[in-house]
Structures are given as C-alpha cells and as structure tokens.
Amino acid sequence: MTMLTIQQVARQTGLSEPTLRYYEEIGLIGPIPRDASSGHRRYRESDLDALQALACLRAMGVGIQDMRSYQGNRARGNIAAGEQRELLLRHADRVRDEIETLRVHLDYLQAKAELWDARDRGDVADEAEAQLRVHAVLPSLEAAMRA
Structure with a gap:
C-alpha cells in the first residue's frame, strides 16, 4: 500500500x-x-x-x-x-445563478468598454450605439446586484 x-x-x-x-x-x-x-x-x-x-x-x-x-x-x-444528488444539484443551481450574474457583469463591462472605445476614437455614432447597449444591460445588472 x-x-x-x-x-x-x-x-x-x-x-x-x-x-x-x-x-x-x-x-x-x-x-x-x-x-x-x-x-x-x-x-x-x-x-x-x-x-x-x-x-x-x-x-x-x-x-x-x-x-x-x-x-x-x-x-x-x-x-x-x-441525498447526494440533491446536495450536488443544489450547488449546481447556485453555480448556474453565479454564472448568470457573471454574464451580466461581463455584458456591462463590454458595453462600457465599447462606449469608451468610441469616445477614444471620437466616433459619435458608435458612442451613441454603445450608450444604448449600456442602457439595455442596466436592468439586468441592477437585478443581479439585488439578488
């Protein structure tokens, strides 16, 4: 042994x-x-x-x-x-929720980065589109922060 x-x-x-x-x-x-x-x-x-x-x-x-x-x-x-299955599935649900929260965070960060990229390039049209994407993500971000 x-x-x-x-x-x-x-x-x-x-x-x-x-x-x-x-x-x-x-x-x-x-x-x-x-x-x-x-x-x-x-x-x-x-x-x-x-x-x-x-x-x-x-x-x-x-x-x-x-x-x-x-x-x-x-x-x-x-x-x-x-019992083992239920324990593991409970944690799988928790991890799934965490992944969804992280996806929302990622969407927000990418939208904000696009906004600042457009500003850096001085592209007013891209900045306006990026601003719309940021605003579209905000309700999900606020919900994720409350959860």
Whole structure:
C-alpha cells in the first residue's frame, strides 16, 4: 500500500497543508495514520480520493457543512444516492445563478468598454450605439446586484 506524505497530498489535491490538517481536525477525513518513527501523517490512496473530491467541492464554493454531508453520504454508498444528488444539484443551481450574474457583469463591462472605445476614437455614432447597449444591460445588472 502506497503511503503519501502531507506534502505529496497537498501537491496532488491543491489543498494546503494547514487545510489538510484542518479537515482531519474537524472530521472531514481521517483519522490519518501516523508514521511510527516520526509521527508524520501518512495518507492512503483512499484518503487521497476523498481529499480530491473535497478539493473539487471547495473550489466550487461548497461549505464545510455540505462537505461533511457529502462525505457522510459517500460513506453510506448507494443508499444515500438521492441525498447526494440533491446536495450536488443544489450547488449546481447556485453555480448556474453565479454564472448568470457573471454574464451580466461581463455584458456591462463590454458595453462600457465599447462606449469608451468610441469616445477614444471620437466616433459619435458608435458612442451613441454603445450608450444604448449600456442602457439595455442596466436592468439586468441592477437585478443581479439585488439578488
């Protein structure tokens, strides 16, 4: 069985060493076995699999409590498939909403950049068209800011 150091796991998962220790401390993973002579953590392949899943969830903005639920459902296997699906779909909805908000922000920034580009070129007709695009985006931008 391959045993990995905390440094190796940090490199492979993208999680920092303090985060790995924290995840063990709060029970998201582990307990992680220790080397008998040094006392250093030695991660198993199964720990690495769990940590890679947690790293992905973390990157998607999933909080600790939902990570805990995810890990618990994962351990329960197929019996928890429905709960796992609902947890993931809830976060997919959140990410979808964030993407839509970012699209509105992007539309606004591009319209404003076009406006300033037209001004920089001294093109009054393009400036007027760009101003219309900015005004067309404003209701969506205001709604996104309220959400």
